[in-house]
Structure formats: C-alpha cells, structure tokens
Amino acid sequence: MTDPRFERNEMMRTDQNHNNDEDETRYPDGTVKLRNPNIELMDQDILYHLALGSESHDLVEMFGDVKFVCMGGTPKRMQDFADYIMKEIGYKLPTGTTLQDISRYSYRYSMYKVGPVLSISHGMGVPSISILLHEMIKLMYHAKAKDPVFIRIGTCGGVGVDGGTVVISDGAYDPLLNNYYEVPVLGKLTSRPAILDKKVIRELKALADVEDPYETVTGKTMCTSDFYEGQGRLDGAFCEYTETEKLKYLEHLKEFGIVNIEMECVPFAALTHHAGIKAAIVCVALLDRFNGDQVSTPKEVLNEWQVRPQKLVAKYIKRHLQMKGKFSLDGHGSMAVKSPRRFKLVQQESQTFE
Template identity: 45%
Template sequence: MQLPNKHLSKLDCDILYHLGFDTVKHDLPAMFGDIKFVCMGGTKYRMKDVAAHISQLLNIPCDFNNMVKQAKRYVMYKVGPVLCVNHGIGIPSMTVVLEEVLKMLFYAKAKDPIFFRLGTSGGMGIPAGSVVISSWAMNGTLEKIYDLPILGKTKTFPAIFDQRLNQELYSIACHEDYNTYVGGTMTANDFYRGEGRTDGAFCDYTESDKMDFLQTLVGLGVKNLEMEATAFSAITKEAGLRAAELCITFLDRLLGDQVTPDGQTLSQWQKRPAIIVGKYIEAYYNTKK
C-alpha cells in the first residue's frame, strides 16, 4: 500500500488527530498490519452491528472496545483482519476519517486492504429495501467526478468504482431473497434541496421541477441518492485500492420524499449490505485459513 504524498516522509511524528493515534506513541504495524478489509458506514450503531456480524461469521471474538474513543469523534472495532469504522454524515465528515485510516494503514504496512462503504440511501425507481452496488458516482451538477477546492482552485477526480469487485459482490447478492442492482449513484452535498426534496425547511422549486430532475437522473442510470460516494470512490482510487459501496434504499424517491417504514423494518433492511460483504469476506478468510 502506497500513498502519493511525499511530505509524509518528512514528519518525525504524524498525529492522526481525529483517531487519537500517532506514529510515535502507537505501534501501528502491530495494531493494524494484518488488516485486509475496512468496512465504513455512517452511524456508530450500524458499524457495531457490522462488527458483531463479522465476528460471528469468522468465529473471531470481538471485545467491542472502541479503539478511537480517546478522540471522541468516531468508533472503530477490529475483528481479526477486518476494521469497522463509522464516518458520520456527508463528504466532509467521511473524508476526514477515511484519509486518517488510509494513513494509519499505510504506516501499519497493511497489504492492499479492500474498502467497503455500507450506507443508506433513497432509491430511484426501485423498491424500498433494495441494495444498490454503485458502479460510479455523480455530483450535484451531474458529473461523474469528486470536485474539491484546493488552494483556491477546484480540482476534479474521477468517481468510478472497481468493476471487478462489483461483479464479485453481485454474484453473491443475486442469491439473496431481496433485490440488488448495480448502477449509478448521485452524491449530494445536502439532504434536502441537494437531493431535490420538497419537505425541507426551504424549497424554491415546484413538485414538477423535482420530478423532472429525478426522471433525468433515472435516464442517466442513477439507482440511488446519498451523500458520500463521489469522495469515497475517488479517494480510494487515488490511493490505488479496490473499493465498493453498497447502500440499502429506504424509499423510492419517485414516490415521495419521506422515510416511512417503521424502525424495525429499517433495522432489518440495514443488515442486507453487511450480509453481502460478510459473505465476501468470509470466503476470503476461509480460503486463506
């Protein structure tokens, strides 16, 4: 695993502030050198559930001790070769922890870990409760890029996911008793107006405007809307790593804006991406073992 930032080699000590680690006080190779998979998702509760699921699948005990509790921002659980980390909502929160996890694994000398983002989303013309495996991500101006202002100028990065990894995941998912789709994902910088909702605190467009926009997305091959995919795909690709995003859909946005299923249903649906990824990891782990 390599990172393209040459400035890192000049640091006597790199402080991973938002994780509470540094390269002097912590033996990162001993702690994380065996990591082969990183599972990321929004909430700390979901990632604890993912860690519990992986622990059961691989028959590896997990003490559920939050390894980054000293930083008081995120949670991180280690289950053998699998790291489960939450990242909050939206690109800014996600990229902070993603970049520090990348640096952490770089210093740990981890061997080409595979990254998964397990998210929630709004579906586009597909049934609620479906899983979407993202083949590419599109920003709010309908470009398949992650655009980031750097030193006063906007730089763009391609937002394309690993197609072979997607095919491997889909070959697992197609045997499950729920719908799974491979397709495009739109990433918004805002949950309400950014995703074309009419139920936010502000709205300066009509219902007809909204539906025209959503139908445009469907025509472009978009299967769901969320708030992280462009950055997740671009950053993992820049690091030279394989990555995939699997999101459960809580609603069909062509039918409405609000999430209406009850909490128990949503909780069951959220397990579906973890089931697919878990089977992928289990197959790898059993082969190596």
C-alpha cells in the same frame, strides 16, 4: 482563450493516467504508498480524528493484518456490523477481552477491529468522510497493511427502486452528473476521477442470493452535499420548486442510470482510487424517492433492511478469507502503545483539535 472545461478534462485525463500507474500507489509487496513525501519527514504523524499516532502507537502491531476496511455513517451501525462480522467469520476474541472502540478518545469516529476487518463510522456527508479517508489511508500506510479493500456500507434514497432494495454502486456522480471529485487546493480546483473497483463490484453482485425476498441491483449513484434541497426534497426548511419539477428531475436522473442518492460516494470513490485502493459501495434504499421524501416504514422493518448490505459484504469477506486460508489471531485491536508520553499527547490533541 482556452475553454476551462477543456482544462478540467485534461486535468482529469492526466490524473487518470497518473493514477493507473500502480508504482505510484503501491510498493511491490502490496502496501500503500502515500502521495505525500512530507509524511516520511515528520517526527510523528498524528491521526487527530482517530486518536492514533505513528510514534505513540505500534500501528503495524495493531493494524498490519487488516484486509477489509468497512465504513458506514453511524457509530451504532458499525458497532453492530463489528458484532455481526465477528460471528460470521467465527472470530474469537482473546479470553477476557471485549470489542473496544479504538478511536473513543477522539469523540468523532468509532472504530472496531475484528481480526482482518476494521469497522468504522464515517459520519454524514462529504467533509466528514473525506477527513476519515485521509486518515484511514495514512493508517494503512503506517500499518504496512497489504492490499486492503475499502467498502462503504450505507443507506440511501432509491430512484425508481423499492425500499429494501440493495444497491451496489457501479459509478459515482455529483449532482451535475460529473463522475469526478472537485476539491479546491491552494485556490485552484483539483479534479480526481471517482472510480470504484469493477472486479469487487462483480464479485459482490455474484454473491447476491436469488432466493432473497428483495432485489440486489447495480447502478449509478449520485452524491449530494445536502440532504434536502440538494436531493430535491419537498420537506426542507426551504423549497422553491414544485413537486412536478422534482419528479421531472428524478426522471432525468433515472434516464441517466442513477438508481440511488446518498452523500458520500464521490469522495469515497475518488480518494480510494487516487490512493490505489480497491473500493466498493453497498447501500440499501430506505424508500423510492418517486413515492415521497419521508421514511414511513416501521423501525423494525428498517432495522432488517439495514442488515441486508452487511450480509452481502460479510459473504464477500468470508469468501476471500476462505480463499486465503486461516487468518491471524494476532493484533486483535487492543492498544499497542510505543510511547506512554506520546500516547497521552495524542489523546489530548485529538480531544482538543478543531
């Protein structure tokens, strides 16, 4: 009988080789090619959780110039990042306009557009970010955006690193320390390698300022599907292990090279890699899990810490924009409606879709 682990590893190798072929994921001009032939046959592709549609909106006009898709957990954080990146890149909104939450009619995610930068919330955990990624990848396809880079900006628990430390993930692992994303498809487990872009990681690390009063490190990141027991916390509603067992587990993670724990890195790395999209993750540790489970740092300090990953990502974006020259002022994120009737339908579908 064939060992199931062998079959899974073979599946991963097959997927890895398949995914390395850029012809499968990119058109010659750098635009995204979907791994789903059904989309081209549909009358309209409704992105339910973004309140957008391929026929109700002119997605090329709205998003065709996007070069960077930045995402983080909460709407407030990503609105703040949109305001911050607008100042950093010197982007000026057209007279009489303000930043708008493009996906406000979905009541699920918040999305802001600042020139070539999208700033969007992904919620908490694997299901929430996986839904968003499917629709963001499709959005890039419909918009004909060329060579977009996806970056997750978040918070995490440190494993042997102090609170306030910025962590650039160079690997994404599940709680069993597998670096692939397993999702049941038609009753069978499908494995997809969780791989981040090494070049983007190197560029981000090189941009860290040695004069910063905090460390910026690279290391492996563990993704869990649970905030409490899945992360070995002692403060959940249930805890059937001792503090000694928790510390032993954290030591095991540290020896493996894990430097932080969060709840989105594996699907983020796997789905972007499967789509042929360059991606990276930059988080700030809110505490060292060896020293406890609850965050006791004052709120004003936490607010400053959460800006640290944004600063590094802003440096990366500014550097690339400077290399490419001036960016277009067209497509500033206002609604470009193709069909008022379909536009209304998409709003209604997005508000009621479960």
